[in-house]
Every structure is written in structure tokens, then in C-alpha cells.
Amino acid sequence: xxxxxxxxxxxxxxxQLNAAFNDLADFAARKDVDGFLDYxxxxxxxSNHDYVGINFVIDSQRELIGCQIELAAGGPTTWADTxxxxxxxxxxxxxxxxxxxxxxxxxxxxxxxxxxx
Numbered sequence: 331x332x333x334x335x336x337x338x339x340x341x342x343x344x345x346q347l348n349a350a351f352n353d354l355a356d357f358a359a360r361k362d363v364d365g366f367l368d369y370x371x372x373x374x375x376x377s378n379h380d381y382v383g384i385n386f387v388i389d390s391q392r393e394l395i396g397c398q399i400e401l402a403a404g405g406p407t408t409w410a411d412t413x414x415x416x417x418x419x420x421x422x423x424x425x426x427x428x429x430x431x432x433x434x435x436x437x438x439x440x441x442x443x444x445x446x447x
Contacts, residue, residue, distance in 0.1 A: 331422075343406045343426050347419040350401045350408045351428055354417070358437035366441050370399075386447060387413045394443050396435070412438050 331339070357366040370382050383400035396413025406421030412435040418427045 336424075339421055339424055340426070343419045343421050343424060346402055346406050346408055347417060347426055347428055350410065350419075351417055351430075353401075354410060354430070354434050354438065358431075358434040361437065363441055363445070366438070367445060370446070384442070384446065386442075394439060394447055396439060397442050397447075399438070399442075410438065412442075 353369060356362070357369065370384075383403070385398040387395045387397060389395055396411065398413075399410045400407065401410055402408040402419075406419045408417065408419045410417050410430065412430065415430045415432070415435050416427050417430050418425060
């Protein structure tokens with residue numbers, strides 16, 4: 331891959347990472363449960379795929395510790411990890427990440443626990 335292709339890939343990944351972060355931050359700030367559920371139910375309206383993958387992280391008492399939500403797939407792929415408080419985008423061997431706030435993680439976990447899990 332040449333320098334121009336790498337630059338394009340990195341910029342595209344940053345754009346997707348920031349879009350996902352802004353969506354999550356907006357839902358959390360407004361405590362918009364319905365909006366976030368629509369985001370999970372209709373990802374094709376927000377990103378480049380038509381499903382959301384969710385991995386639940388539970389303890390030995392079967393209580394939710396956190397979750398990993400696939401917010402975009404294909405190229406690039408973006409995951410929100412509320413246990414480790416990180417948003418990660420990967421594509422073609424590259425990876426960029428951004429920290430998620432406690433507020434965002436708690437909101438996402440609440441919605442997942444109350445409405446999905």
C-alpha cells in the first residue's frame with residue numbers, strides 16, 4: 331500500500347471513529363434511550379451495514395460487566411467496548427482507538443441491560 335492509500339485509509343477510519351463517538355456521546359448526553367435503540371435497530375441509517383453485533387461480558391453471577399457493540403462493519407469496522415471504555419476502528423491491518431467516557435459507557439450499559447440483555 332502506498333503512502334496516499336495509507337493516508338486515505340487513516341482519514342476514513344478517523345472519520346468513522348469520530349462519527350460513532352459523536353453519535354454515542356449525543357445519545358448519552360441527552361439520555362436518549364429511544365434514539366440509541368433506533369441506532370441499534372437500524373444501523374443502516376447511521377453506518378455502512380445492516381446489523382449490529384453485541385457481545386455481552388458477564389460475571390460469574392451472570393450480571394452485566396460491559397459489552398462490545400459492533401457499530402460498523404466491512405471496511406472499516408468499529409467496536410464500542412464499554413468494559414474497557416474504548417472505541418476502536420480497524421481496517422486492512424490498521425487500527426485507531428479513542429477513549430469512551432464513563433458517562434457514555436454507563437448509558438450504553440444501562441440501555442443494553444434494560445432493553446436488550
